[in-house]
Amino acid sequence: MADIPGIAKTGHNPRRREAAAGYGFMLPVILGLLIWTLIPMVISLYYSFTRYNLPKPAKFIGGSNYTTLFSDSTFYNSLKVTVVFAIVSVPLGLAVGLLIAVLLNQRIPGMRIFRTLIYLPAVIPLVASAVVFKDMMSPSNYGLFNYILMKLHLRSTPIEFFTNPSTALWSVIFMALWGSGGSMLVWLAGLQSVPEDLYEASRVDGAGAIRRFFAITLPIISPTILFNAVLGIIGSLQVFIQSLVISGSANGSPLGSLDFIDVFIYRHSFGTLQMGYGAAAAWVLFAIVLVVTLLFFRLSRRWVFYQGGDR
């Protein structure tokens, strides 16, 4: 389209002009990548090799922040808390989302209303939902959940959902399920994108509903689900808000059971002003995210089905 006769201006190569215009449109993001991403990344990597306890200047110390990190039991705890949260809550959220999506995928009246109302909690800001769940799951007899559990004689004493170190993380995982509507929508879109004739064909061949799901539906929607799972894991490795609101501070209480990596980084960088140590922890997190993402995409080549010419 660039070389329509009579349009090209004299003396300029239209293709080159298009390229120049393209870079003009790209200018904001190119500047942004440089100023807000690339340069800070380089500086941050450098800081991770320094002792930089504000207000003292940064001093190069080689890799000792990293060796300290890997002998710091609180850092291992943060890693454990974060990884457990990610590997439990992401599949669980996808499973609950799928369950609801399958129910909604029937032709039933009012399907749109159900879909909208179940999706609604997924858009509620975490600061607000954490406050609400902290109240509903309060540890006393007056807490709503405990009241119901005791009323139904499922418990004789109240559960300290968020205040007992052995239940706090699981309670946060439970709380995250309130937002399952997001993955429900993704599954539902996927389920409805499967061509009906494939189902008809398999029905003729006598395949049951479960067989159809695993043999037809899942392969077709696997790229979408994979992409969402990866984004979900990247997001859940960076849990922050829930921990702060539930603990009431950035110490991961009770007893570090909610001390996610981002909370650890925040506490060291902005609590005790150890910028170098915080930067090193952030780079460890980045390394984990990279490994997880690459691993996922590598593994996915075996079982993810990409429709021909789709990407």
Added chain:
Amino acid sequence: MAVAETLQQYEARRARLAGRPGGRRRRWTPGRIAIVVVLVITTCFFLFPFFWVVSTSLQTTVEQQTLPKVWWPSVLQWHNFSVAWAVAPFTTYLWHTALIVALVVAGSVSSASLVAFALARMRFPGREFWFNAILSTMMLPGTVTLIPLYLIFKDLGWLDTYLPLIVPAFFGGGPFNIFLLRQFILGIPRDMDEAARVDGAGWLRIYWNIVLPTIKPALAVTAWMTGLATWGDLFGPLIFLTSSQKWTLALSIYEFPQMQPTGWGSQLVMCIALVVMLPVVIGFFFLQRWLIEGVNLTGVSR
């Protein structure tokens, strides 16, 4: 991507099914009744916290500490809101948050649409490289760049101002927005902008007069998602806003327990939570059709 044709297939199937003579559409088999019952119960579970935040925010402290539980206050305690409002200047926080949200949305949507337009429509060397570079920043945890940015903002004298929260939005508007808008622009037939080019329209004219009006729903979805993330952000305000008169609503919720007057239960913080949730719920019902379509088209929910 095959998403557009997917939607068409879906619509076509619906039309086919609706027109099927004597179709099974209205027959209430026990199985379908069971599904509806399960769905009604599930929906009630998902909606219950909304009921709870309203109920709690209007209760007295005594009602909160009564067994059996009070499900709905006998007298609605509207003055809880004025008590909460006496604790801190929440109206001011509300305006701060609204201002930040408005500017971040304006910056993100305008710059992301420019970039998405270039990526979808224009040919220039390195286009794939830049697209991949933008997408790969989705993997970068915010904490990696946070410390240098904090120190840079400190040197610029931007700490305790809204600039660190607002200015970066004008530089690309985030990988997700760019990705989403690019998908939408790729779905627009090229005939219109080629016709405009024959008439001598420049790229900026095509972007402004043809593409932007066509992708209004997508712009609304990006604006909504960006606004939502900004509205509920705690990390940025916590780090960059130090003096309490500059806080945002989300930050004030986190800080509230330290300021709470004694003798009160959770009703006051619930009042603030309700104020954070209400605009989101209202906006959601206005935009939900487009939001759901956005998920259908991109296959991603955020």
